[in-house]
Amino acid sequence: MYNNVNACIIFIPFILLFGEHNEIFSFPLLFDSFFWFTMVIGGVLGFSMGYVTSLQIQATSPLTHNVSGTAKAYAQTLLGVFYFNEIKTFLWWASNVFVLLGAALYSHVRNQEMKAKHRESLENPQKDAGIKNIENEDQIRDSSQLKN
Numbered sequence: 001m002y003n004n005v006n007a008c009i010i011f012i013p014f015i016l017l018f019g020e021h022n023e024i025f026s027f028p029l030l031f032d033s034f035f036w037f038t039m040v041i042g043g044v045l046g047f048s049m050g051y052v053t054s055l056q057i058q059a060t061s062p063l064t065h066n067v068s069g070t071a072k073a074y075a076q077t078l079l080g081v082f083y084f085n086e087i088k089t090f091l092w093w094a095s096n097v098f099v100l101l102g103a104a105l106y107s108h109v110r111n112q113e114m115k116a117k118h119r120e121s122l123e124n125p126q127k128d129a130g131i132k133n134i135e136n137e138d139q140i141r142d143s144s145q146l147k148n
Contacts, residue, residue, distance in 0.1 A: 004050065064110065071103040 015021055029035040057065045074096060081088060 004047065064106075067103050067106045070099060074099055074103070 015024070024030070053065065056068070077096070080086075
């Protein structure tokens with residue numbers, strides 16, 4: 001998310017240095033409300049994608065995020081091919097199937113790992129880490145006398 005903010009700040013000197021400010025001020029839709037509405041919507045969606053990406057990486061791992069991103073790109077590519085009625089070669093389809101199978105296999109392995117961890121946590125519940133395990137009453141009395 002901070003990359004977007006950094007880019008906005010860093011681009012200003014480059015815009016001035018290379019004379020692009022003239023292009024900006026002569027842009028015909030500069031004061032068009034629909035243009036700014038779509039730009040704001042795009043910015044909000046872009047910010048949201050960055051935020052969700054960081055949440056996904058925190059909840060899973062960078063590798064899982066990469067695999068899910070690859071699967072998403074595959075789905076988008078497939079939709080584009082069908083929408084534009086493109087004709088692709090057998091090797092193109094085969095390579096995409098390998099990508100999809102790889103993502104599915106990774107998801108299956110991660111799912112099995114998560115199930116194993118869940119089963120283990122049900123079989124071996126952890127004791128409350130916030131409470132000290134006191135074996136007998138003497139320890140209780142000794143600790144209460146230390147407080148006084």
